[in-house]
Amino acid sequence: MTAVVEVQGPTLSPGYEPTLEVGCEVEVVGSHQTLQGIYLGEVYGSRLVFDQTVGVMSLGDVLRVVVRRAAPVDTGELLLIRALAAEATSRHKMGADHAVRIDEIVRVAHEAADDRDWCEDFDDILSSLQLPRREREYSVRASYSGSVVVSVTATSEDEALAVVDLRRVRDELESDGWPHLALDLDGTDVD
Secondary structure (H helix, E strand, C coil), X not given: CCCEEXXXXXXXXXXXXXXXXXXXXXXXXXXXXXXXXEEEEEECCEEEXXXXXXXXXXXXXXXXXXXXXXXXXXXXXXXXXXXXXHHHHHHHHHHHHHHHHHHHHHHHHHHHHHHCCCXXXXXXXXXXXXXXXXXXXXXXXXXXXEECCXXXXXXXXXXXXXXXXHHHHHHHHHHHCCCCCEEEEEXXXXX
């Protein structure tokens, strides 16, 4: 979703086009909340806003961004904004690096467990650490019963039942490509 950018209040000069510039005061109207703060710019594809009550927030999918005041001229304010943006960037990068390290640890642990033929106790340990369990191939035997509707012309229900034999059922299934087949799963077990 693309945000609609509007301007309210005074602008810098005639002909000024409202844009999201680092340092401008904005009101962000989302579907669940409204934030007011300072626009920090885009970091790793996320547009960030600093709100004094909630801290640094990603705009995410917003309905509208209202530019309340153009980017500040105050050097101290601009330095603070840049520091906040740098902190947000640093936290995002640390989180991304951490996720990559965890993925690599899990990959190596899974390979070691597979190479050593470790049992499901190892997977239970991973689960208790909130890490993903190993995935393996299983052969599952499924038992089922089925039914098919066969249309026949007969003079009575008894005659219709007598006409439908195994051969007639097979012919019906093959000719219709199984559209009337209804399967009920009776049970499963692992080979």
